[in-house]
Amino acid sequence: MSVTAAQGFSAAGVAAGIKSNGNPDVALIVNNGPRRSAAGVFTSNRVKAAPVVWSEQVLRVGTVSAVVLNSGGANACTGPEGFQDTRATAEKVAASLAGHRSGEVAVASTGLIGVRLPMDKLLPGVEAAAAELSTDGGEKAAVAIKTTDSVHKTAVVEGDGWTVGGMAKGAGMLAPGLATMLVVLTTDADLDSAALDKALRAATRVTFDRVDSDGCMSTNDTVLLLSSGASGTAPEYAAFADAVRQVCDDLARQLIGDAEGASKDIRIDVINAASEDDAVEAGRSIARNNLLKCAIHGEDPNWGRVLSAIGTTSAAFEPNRVNVAINGVWVCKDGAIGADREAVDMRGREVVITTDLAAGGQSATLWANDLTAEYVHENSAYSS
């Protein structure tokens, strides 16, 4: 269902030959209206890919009529020529469709940084995708944006007479500073860009922004939310925002579940923090600790690595009051030895680390992965 679950959208995914293995690599999503309101959040990395720079400009106006995405190349660090490639791609979309202007076409790319896109393959691919647009093309679009993803990722939440759906890709370089990876959400709820923007930012802040697979922030992270208004229904903001958050949460969880080389999904709950920011800072330091990530891989409830991680943060806590539970067993009490670590069962894919800062009433949940030999292999054996 993906991005065509909501009324008013058509999509397609085709193989343009950008990927050497012949897999689909160009996706096109078209908003057939009547509305074309949109919101977007992008990577906070200061090194931004050309399509991010382009799409930020498009979003400034708040109207997006189509989104074109390619895998097989990030078009990042490609200089002025790379930006011209992005512009040419948007222009090709406008030329291939009736009633579209290139300035309203968002572009997203993913793949290797520092390589030009093969425009002789991409532009015909855009034309082919335009020819295959369909109101049930959402799955094909989701497949076409995969890179090292092993599965494509989609989610849908139904409201009362309206729908929010979406697709995502992302398997590595997964530590968004604002948004994550490539995500396109669509809705037929009849809402303007300001409402979309508010709901999208509220949702990404507690979903994609709290995913940290490998501590590495991408140059290409893009999350778009488009509204066709085709349901003719204008929902209450709270209900709509909740649906957007649910879709983002679902997709974010799928990203972690399919991260490069991972064998564990680690849920990091930081509780009783003095502030939400403290909880997130402590959680992120845990999420990025390579030694802890290795220990989790080895099913070793090595809580000392949790304490050494939070000790590097500025979060408010007293080291001798912190408690840590792993899968519900409080192995660290008051900063020292707690329950028997042998009591911890870590055989499942999901591992929950609960860190009680004993410093207040705020909390946050982050998601991370373990560090494995397979991650090293995937990221050392070839360029990606």
Next chain:
Amino acid sequence: MSVTAAQGFSAAGVAAGIKSNGNPDVALIVNNGPRRSAAGVFTSNRVKAAPVVWSEQVLRVGTVSAVVLNSGGANACTGPEGFQDTRATAEKVAASLAGHRSGEVAVASTGLIGVRLPMDKLLPGVEAAAAELSTDGGEKAAVAIKTTDSVHKTAVVEGDGWTVGGMAKGAGMLAPGLATMLVVLTTDADLDSAALDKALRAATRVTFDRVDSDGCMSTNDTVLLLSSGASGTAPEYAAFADAVRQVCDDLARQLIGDAEGASKDIRIDVINAASEDDAVEAGRSIARNNLLKCAIHGEDPNWGRVLSAIGTTSAAFEPNRVNVAINGVWVCKDGAIGADREAVDMRGREVVITTDLAAGGQSATLWANDLTAEYVHENSAYSS
């Protein structure tokens, strides 16, 4: 030669049975005077091991007559009982030697966090070490502090009538915030604690503080510098500080060369930065980027990962002016594609990444390691 290269020191290393494999695990270093001035720098991790808390107190007075070190257990996150264990260890040293007070005995521990030390083995080990003290015991002491180190690490620099020598251990959890790992330096130069402190801080700032093997800061990092004054020579400060820096640099380089599972030593030169702080911040972001560390392991000159890393920092630079060389080949020019990446030869153990921020005249060098399946194995297959 190690810590007994300078006159006025005796040392020993013995196997007390703390390590299950029967390897040496207790080291003792005694300053026989006439001076007993000392300086120390410790981890900036807020979760500090009991021996760090103890030794910081000892150093506040500025007199250290002996240092006792154990491997096989970090005595971190062990609560008030762990602190009593440290105190008992210092008291045992004082009781085993004539003319020593426990308040002048520094203690250092290394090993697994969150486990109590076996005092029934450690205290007899201290007694055995005291009985074996020798003015050529420096090597044995250096061997006894190893954990996952594959070799013991020592260094000596001779001045004009005086000597600075030292030993170090450290192979993982190697990203000091102030000092690193366990390091003891000794000198017979006739200098007071203030001069030692100044020279030690100046040296660690540009050596141990710029080593970042795995981004994980220890709870136990300790660097001590003891002076016996036994040479009767009071060198110029500049010459002495230079010797201390050389010994620290040598030991820091040995730490990186023996880091857990590493197959590459990565020298990160950040040049033309607006400030030294900017250069260090950019360098550290490069040093900690798991994807780049994997690429270096795979001998892939993946400069896009360098740019994506520095893009997360607040260092002053324009993304489209940055240049990156790998082993001397400028693969990134003006933030975009530069020389042919095929021209980069990465077969050697040492890899040099030069990042030109084109923003000023400051620079910094950091050292890091690649990320390997062996690192994952060493840190997941058993507790450490």
